[in-house]
Amino acid sequence: EVQLVQSGAEVKKPGESLSISCKGSGYKFTGYWIVWVRQMPGKGLEWLGTIDPSDSYTYYSPSFRGHITISADKSITTAYLQWSNLKASDTAMYYCARHQYSSSHFDYWGQGTLVTVSS
Amino acid sequence: DIQMTQSPSSLSASVGDRVTITCRAGQSINNFLHWYQQKPGKAPRLLLYSASSLQTGVPSRFSGSGSGTFFSLSISSLQPEDFATYYCQQTYSTPHTFGQGTNVEIK
Numbered sequence: 719e720v721q722l723v724q725s726g727a728e729v730k731k732p733g734e735s736l737s738i739s740c741k742g743s744g745y746k747f748t749g750y751w752i753v754w755v756r757q758m759p760g761k762g763l764e765w766l767g768t769i770d771p772s773d774s775y776t777y778y779s780p781s782f783r784g785h786i787t788i789s790a791d792k793s794i795t796t797a798y799l800q801w802s803n804l805k806a807s808d809t810a811m812y813y814c815a816r817h818q819y820s821s822s823h824f825d826y827w828g829q830g831t832l833v834t835v836s837s
Numbered sequence: 838d839i840q841m842t843q844s845p846s847s848l849s850a851s852v853g854d855r856v857t858i859t860c861r862a863g864q865s866i867n868n869f870l871h872w873y874q875q876k877p878g879k880a881p882r883l884l885l886y887s888a889s890s891l892q893t894g895v896p897s898r899f900s901g902s903g904s905g906t907f908f909s910l911s912i913s914s915l916q917p918e919d920f921a922t923y924y925c926q927q928t929y930s931t932p933h934t935f936g937q938g939t940n941v942e943i944k
Contacts, residue, residue: 753933755881763873763881763924765933779932813880822928823871823886830880 720744722752722814722828729834730804737800738831740814747795748772751817753824754788754799758810768817769797804835839863839927843936849944856912858939860925865905869929872901872910875938876921884923885910915941 725739740752754766767778771790778786790797797814812831815824840863850856860870868888873881883892885901888908898913912919920943925936 762938763875763926763935765931765935777931781932815881818886821871821887821890822869822933823883824873824881824926825883825886825892827880827882 720816720826722816722826724812724814724828724831727832727834729836731837732804732806732835734804734835735800735802736804736833737798738812738833740797740799740828742795742797742816745816748792751819752788752790752797753815753817754786754797755813755815755824756782756810757813757830766799766812771795771797804833806835806837808833809835838932839866839930839934841925841927841934841936843923843925843939845939846937847940847942849942850915851944852915852917854915854944856915856919856941858910858923858925858941860903860908860910860936862906862908862927862929866927866929868904869927870901870903870908871926871928872899873924873926874919874921875924881924917943 721743723741751768753768756764766782767788769776769788771792776788787800814828816826842861844859870888872885875881889901900911922938922940
């Protein structure tokens with residue numbers, strides 16, 4: 719069974735750093751890309767970026783490039799979303815998902831990680 | 838960026854109704870158009886990919902059509918578990934943009 723299991727909720731202060739994780743299982747981790755998607759409170763879905771875990775090639779939405787870092791450790795089948803300087807506007811639910819090469823859709827999703835940034 | 842515009846933003850319907858949601862892309866996206874369902878407090882779930890292909894495990898009352906710039910999602914007979922928010926998404930080019938969502942509510 720394909721599963722993406724994300725790390726737990728986080729509460730941080732502005733300016734702090736954070737890394738959240740997404741562990742894949744039940745499939746060949748290096749055979750599919752991983753994406754991160756943001757959902758701000760009461761709002762819609764926004765794609766942040768995609769990583770190919772086989773070689774860590776990454777591409778970002780221009781809206782988020784420079785503010786986030788996406789990485790992966792294929793040895794432990796885990797992808798990461800990282801911030802070095804959190805802002806209150808980063809408060810949101812963050813989802814990882816598996817990105818199919820062929821039709822480029824997101825077929826399996828993690829349960830989400832709620833990040834709250836508040837002073 | 839390719840803008841995705843869904844219509845309507847919300848609708849009220851009754852169990853058993855046929856419901857159609859449309860999604861218009863700001864430029865041609867071939868058939869790189871996918872539909873997701875999201876229930877409150879839950880992760881999105883893929884319903885259809887490549888405009889009309891039903892994801893494994895999704896009931897056949899869901900169907901999709903379209904190509905180029907205009908697409909639609911239909912639910913042939915609305916069931917209680919279908920009340921949710923629906924999003925279209927394009928992956929023809931980056932950034933992979935989503936529509937604003939359509940909230941399907943109980944009438």
